[in-house]
Amino acid sequence: MARQRCLDSPYAIPQLYVEGEESDTYLVIEGDEAWVTKQCLKSENSVCLGKRIYGSSMDFIDLVEKRVVRGFAILLPIDYANGLYVPRGSPIEPIPVEGIRVSLEICEGVKVKRWDTIGYVLTRKREMRRVKTHVPGIVVYIYSSPTGEREEDIVFIAPEEVIHNIRVRRK
Numbered sequence: 001m002a003r004q005r006c007l008d009s010p011y012a013i014p015q016l017y018v019e020g021e022e023s024d025t026y027l028v029i030e031g032d033e034a035w036v037t038k039q040c041l042k043s044e045n046s047v048c049l050g051k052r053i054y055g056s057s058m059d060f061i062d063l064v065e066k067r068v069v070r071g072f073a074i075l076l077p078i079d080y081a082n083g084l085y086v087p088r089g090s091p092i093e094p095i096p097v098e099g100i101r102v103s104l105e106i107c108e109g110v111k112v113k114r115w116d117t118i119g120y121v122l123t124r125k126r127e128m129r130r131v132k133t134h135v136p137g138i139v140v141y142i143y144s145s146p147t148g149e150r151e152e153d154i155v156f157i158a159p160e161e162v163i164h165n166i167r168v169r170r171k
Contacts, residue, residue: 014077026048027048029164093137095134099122116132119131
């Protein structure tokens with residue numbers, strides 16, 4: 001798998017919006033269109049999600065059940081004009097990537113096949129190990145643990161059929 005363009009800049013971080021999150025910025029999704037607003041303007045045909053700091057939490061995902069418990073959307077960098085919405089109840093597969101050093105070879109929005117390489121880890125024995133995905137789908141979220149001497153990431157992959165591609169229009 002070729003190195004993804006999104007990994008060229010450490011500043012290319014997606015924006016995260018979560019269902020039921022209180023925020024000063026909201027993402028309203030109606031069909032395949034979305035817009036950013038200061039108020040949660042929800043109708044029976046739309047979903048309203050509050051903005052959250054990306055990669056710092058995963059409480060909207062049940063790791064045991066491997067399900068999304070609160071719908072979430074990510075807006076993809078560089079222009080944040082496109083994104084992915086994963087509704088509540090969707091299946092999601094967490095893949096831990098842990099080591100002394102971690103190098104991810106994928107990013108959000110990338111389609112992966114079973115056995116694709118998603119990253120490399122350096123072990124305590126100073127061995128380089130390849131981490132592969134055991135499921136096909138789309139990378140929808142990457143969680144990075146801020147604690148510990150080891151780097152600990154979790155790559156979340158959702159089946160392609162549950163993901164809604166959204167376009168963000170500017171108001």
